[in-house]
Amino acid sequence: MKTPAPREIVVEDLHRAFGGHAVLAGIDLTISRGELVAIVGGSGCGKTVLLKHMTAHFMPDRGRVLVADHETAGSPLRNLSGLSEDELDRIRVHWAVVYQKNALLTGSVYHNLAIWPREVLNLGDTAIRPRAERALRDVGLEPGEVMSSDRDSLSGGMAKRVAIARALVMDPVLVFYDEPTAGLDPEMCVQIHDLIGETHAARPGSLRHAGVDTDVSRTSVVVTHDTELLRRLRPRIVMLHAGRVRFDGSFDEFVESKDEHIRPYLAQMAFLHARLTGN
Ligand SMILES: Nc1ncnc2c1ncn2[C@@H]1O[C@H](COP(=O)(O)OP(=O)(O)OP(=O)(O)O)[C@@H](O)[C@H]1O
Ligand SMILES: [Mg+2]
Numbered sequence: 001m002k003t004p005a006p007r008e009i010v011v012e013d014l015h016r017a018f019g020g021h022a023v024l025a026g027i028d029l030t031i032s033r034g035e036l037v038a039i040v041g042g043s044g045c046g047k048t049v050l051l052k053h054m055t056a057h058f059m060p061d062r063g064r065v066l067v068a069d070h071e072t073a074g075s076p077l078r079n080l081s082g083l084s085e086d087e088l089d090r091i092r093v094h095w096a097v098v099y100q101k102n103a104l105l106t107g108s109v110y111h112n113l114a115i116w117p118r119e120v121l122n123l124g125d126t127a128i129r130p131r132a133e134r135a136l137r138d139v140g141l142e143p144g145e146v147m148s149s150d151r152d153s154l155s156g157g158m159a160k161r162v163a164i165a166r167a168l169v170m171d172p173v174l175v176f177y178d179e180p181t182a183g184l185d186p187e188m189c190v191q192i193h194d195l196i197g198e199t200h201a202a203r204p205g206s207l208r209h210a211g212v213d214t215d216v217s218r219t220s221v222v223v224t225h226d227t228e229l230l231r232r233l234r235p236r237i238v239m240l241h242a243g244r245v246r247f248d249g250s251f252d253e254f255v256e257s258k259d260e261h262i263r264p265y266l267a268q269m270a271f272l273h274a275r276l277t278g279n
Pocket of ligand 2: 047048049223
């Protein structure tokens with residue numbers, strides 16, 4: 001019998017309010033290693049806030065967020081609230097975030113690709129350059145053409161690819177995307193969907209170096225309003241509503257749902273997606 005995939009992220013009874021306004025009001029969610037999960041829901045429902053709890057940018061008012069620690073044999077779950085900054089840094093080595101607005105730094109593409117390996121992994125240019133070249137090729141960019149380009153000269157689609165390449169340079173076990181197709185034209189959206197799918201399917205190699213849990217599949221969490229992304233990648237879909245998980249299931253179940261809150265959201269998704277900008 002096949003053993004179930006271990007748990008990668010566990011959110012338990014997560015509550016979070018801002019200025020008296022309860023945004024997350026009891027989120028329970030378990031994500032297994034290797035899953036591709038889309039978090040959807042109306043504008044302002046707390047998708048980004050939930051993502052930021054998973055990446056330890058925010059800490060819960062109540063409840064817990066546990067994430068697998070790939071620096072320790074067996075990858076035990078750790079409660080993010082109980083960790084020191086040093087312990088968090090150690091765990092974060094295996095995560096990467098692709099931000100809605102890319103959050104590329106002023107400077108060249110290489111500068112952006114090198115920053116995390118240099119600061120987080122303490123690598124020098126000789127080690128970083130081949131990783132950066134590989135990551136650019138993985139996102140369909142030619143290193144010789146773009147490596148020294150300035151951030152401000154990139155088109156929206158190229159900037160998103162560079163943001164994904166910056167994540168890939170870290171060879172992450174866990175990848176978080178916040179609205180990865182925001183502001184892109186439909187053709188570019190499709191390319192980014194495929195890139196997210198390919199990135200998800202590729203196995204991270206970083207743990208082979210660490211000598212811990214050598215056979216680990218990548219887990220991807222994508223916050224999105226993009227119905228085409230859901231249609232194409234068929235992730236597990238988790239919809240938030242009124243601070244809680246309203247739906248958790250497949251694409252087919254989602255689009256066929258008769259739920260009074262899902263139907264109007266589905267009807268609105270294209271509008272919400274088109275309204276977003278990526279910069
Ligand atoms: N740092 C913060 N300080 C105060 N309020 C915040 C903060 N971050 C988020 N909020 C509030 O939390 C609520 C949820 O925000 P969040 O960004 O998670 O929504 P979202 O579901 O990602 O929406 P969208 O689809 O528009 O991106 C909003 O009311 C927002 O104003
Ligand atoms: Mg958001």
